[in-house]
Amino acid sequence: MPNEVKGLNEECGLFGIWGSTNAAQLTYDGLHSLQHRGQEGAGIVSNNHGEFKRHRGLGLLAEVFADPAKMAHLTGTAAIGHVRYATAGNHGVENIQPMLFDHPEVTQFALAHNGNLTNADQCRQELSALGVEFQATSDSELLGELVQTSQAPQFIDQLKASLNHVRGGFAYLMMTPTMMIAALDPNGFRPLVIGRMDDGAIVICSETCALDQVGATFVRDVEPGELIIVNDDGISVDHFTTDTHLAICSMEYIYFARPDSIIRGVSVHEARKRMGATIAKEAPVDADVVIGVPNSSLSAAIGYAQASGIHYDMGMIKNQYVARTFIEPTQAKRARGVSMKLSVVKSVVAGKNIVLVDDSIVRGTTSQYIVRLLKRAGAKSVHVRIASPVLKFPCYYGIDIQTTKELIGANYTVDQIRDQIGADSLAYLSVDGLVNAIGPLNDSENHGLCTAYFDGQYPTPLYDYQAGFDAEVARLGLYEGAN
Structure with missing residues (x-):
């Protein structure tokens, strides 16, 4: 099964x-x-x-x-x-x-x-x-x-x-x-x-x-x-x-596609900027500088800075020769990859209240490490803003998210996640905010996006996965609506 x-x-x-x-x-x-x-x-x-x-x-x-x-x-x-x-x-x-x-x-x-x-x-x-x-x-x-x-x-x-x-x-x-x-x-x-x-x-x-x-x-x-x-x-x-019935994976715009790609007429870079701008309006914070997690979150961080009026700077550097951790095959490799791939520009973050923009929190490994890294570098506070909604549900159409057990957003409230990653505040983009940021695609009946990872509304039957999904939803009923 x-x-x-x-x-x-x-x-x-x-x-x-x-x-x-x-x-x-x-x-x-x-x-x-x-x-x-x-x-x-x-x-x-x-x-x-x-x-x-x-x-x-x-x-x-x-x-x-x-x-x-x-x-x-x-x-x-x-x-x-x-x-x-x-x-x-x-x-x-x-x-x-x-x-x-x-x-x-x-x-x-x-x-x-x-x-x-x-x-x-x-x-x-x-x-x-x-x-x-x-x-x-x-x-x-x-x-x-x-x-x-x-x-x-x-x-x-x-x-x-x-x-x-x-x-x-x-x-x-x-x-x-x-x-x-x-x-x-x-x-x-x-x-x-x-x-x-x-x-x-x-x-x-x-x-x-x-x-x-x-x-x-x-x-x-x-x-x-x-x-x-x-x-x-x-x-x-x-x-x-x-x-x-068009339902293109919204994670293509959020994370997977390169920012210089255009998907169904929508620039991935511009869509990510709009995601950042939208979360800036939905969850404003008083801070000194906006930084993004390189590389897939930089577009959203620019959008957040432009919409909020807070200065944007390059607060983190990515080692380009280390693989992306979300798509690393095992958790052990993901953890090791996080520790090797990112470093902080101390002159940008020391003594500052930081808005840290990231594209998603999947398991929480990366976010916890980054917040700790920024505070060790002298950040006064770290306010995490996620330019996508809370990942609560598995993807059955081709992304490495098959059970809710590996999704921190499915098992804990936003406040609990904030405490786990050590952030001073945490906010996610709303589903409506995501859809509006990407913009309507050429589909006459709806917005043309699959947002099932955030709202559980799968556009197709799940076949082999239905029984397991039903069991997971029942197990997580306590948390339904908590986020």
Whole structure:
């Protein structure tokens, strides 16, 4: 059940290109700009006139491809690549993507996935009953196996049927000898964009920052339920479903995406500035200086300073060679990462009343350490302002938050959290404040965002996770509304 497959949950980055003589190198460059989305493993599959070549491995992209011969091996005019993050217990190279599958019609296809399937248990049981022997333990493999066992007449029909069988959050990038295919779940939980190079090559990737990295021009977002097919004739648009309802993950704007990316027409940097400005209005404080936790909170800190009129300064420095702690696979690594990655500019904080702006509090490890660090550096007081609402509920669509037990906001009130992290005051952005800061997306029925992590309003059934979620809600009934 869900607790047993905890390691399947992942937040990843996808990049693919069709029609370029430098496909593998451009894929590497694009993945490099998406390294923030996954630091555990990386892989690239190239397509040379139908012949696939692959290299993948554990570690950062530069580590996996440190040997120049690995890139030189990946010849061809098309490629797809993947950077991966996974939770503890699932770190084998067999789970590093893209994955390869044999197929009688298209000979072979490669598959890369960002997200998490909420009916993975059900799919795995059904496939096992058909005699499927799995090559890995990741839910990313399941779509490929469903395609292989589908009774539909042709490959695209098999793919459509399989996409309608899986549930949850998924952005898929696939490649056959003659085409590259992208598919996005009916809610569009994960971002996926299309770009075009000057030479006509087509790029599909997780964020617009990767388009910028390779010099591609943004064409448009992949829409929920779409099947984008790219071949030598260009781009064609199909659908595996038209029953869609946009609910893009609000954590993309808060934390995961790079600030220079644009998601569905909204600048991530500007949205974060508006989040900071909104919490400044919702929870003002008399202080001397505003500082942000580098790097993902700096935009919100600027917004807070501009809205409050309090001076902004660089009060903390991040060691750029230490991985992000939220997406570190284990708590032990997260704790060690916090202690290594941040230092204080004492001349900025000594003797000052500090407003410390951060994007979120997940487990509390980072916040407690930072407050202690600032006070050791001579801060008179530290007022923590979180530019997102209280994280109370798990994410089942592809982020490393699967149980309420690991969320400090689900188990303690705001006052209790304040005391635990040692802050002089603590306030969070409201859900309405978050939605208004991001702004309405192109969805006619609502704001187009998933805010389930804050309000428990999931836009889809939870399938494998429903029983566990119900039990967690019952366990935490005492705290309902306390925050």
